[in-house]
Amino acid sequence: MTDDERCDWCEEVLQPFLDRNLTDAERQEAEEHLQKCKYCRKRYHFEEGLRLLMRLAEPMAPALKKRLSELRLEL
Numbered sequence: 001m002t003d004d005e006r007c008d009w010c011e012e013v014l015q016p017f018l019d020r021n022l023t024d025a026e027r028q029e030a031e032e033h034l035q036k037c038k039y040c041r042k043r044y045h046f047e048e049g050l051r052l053l054m055r056l057a058e059p060m061a062p063a064l065k066k067r068l069s070e071l072r073l074e075l
Contacts, residue, residue, distance in 0.1 A: 009033055010040045018047055 016022050017030045034041050054060075054068055 007037055007039045009037070010043050014040065014043055014047060018044070018051065 013022070013026070013030055013033075017027065020027075022030060034044055050068065050071070054065070057064075060068075
C-alpha cells in the first residue's frame with residue numbers, strides 16, 4: 001500500500017474511533033493502525049480538525065453545516 005492509497009480500515013473504523021464508540025481493545029488496535037498507516041493518520045488529523053472547526057463555528061448556517069459534513073467524505 002502506498003502512503004496515499006485508500007485504506008479500507010479508515011472507511012470502517014475512523015468515525016467510531018473519533019466518536020469514542022470502540023471497545024478498549026478496538027481502540028488500542030486503531031491507535032496501532034494509525035501509527036503504521038500514513039493515509040489513515042492524514043484522514044484522522046483532517047477529521048479531527050474539521051470536527052473542531054465545526055464545534056467552534058456553532059451555530060452555523062444549516063447549508064454550511066451540511067456542506068462541511070459532505071466534505072469529510074471527500075479525500
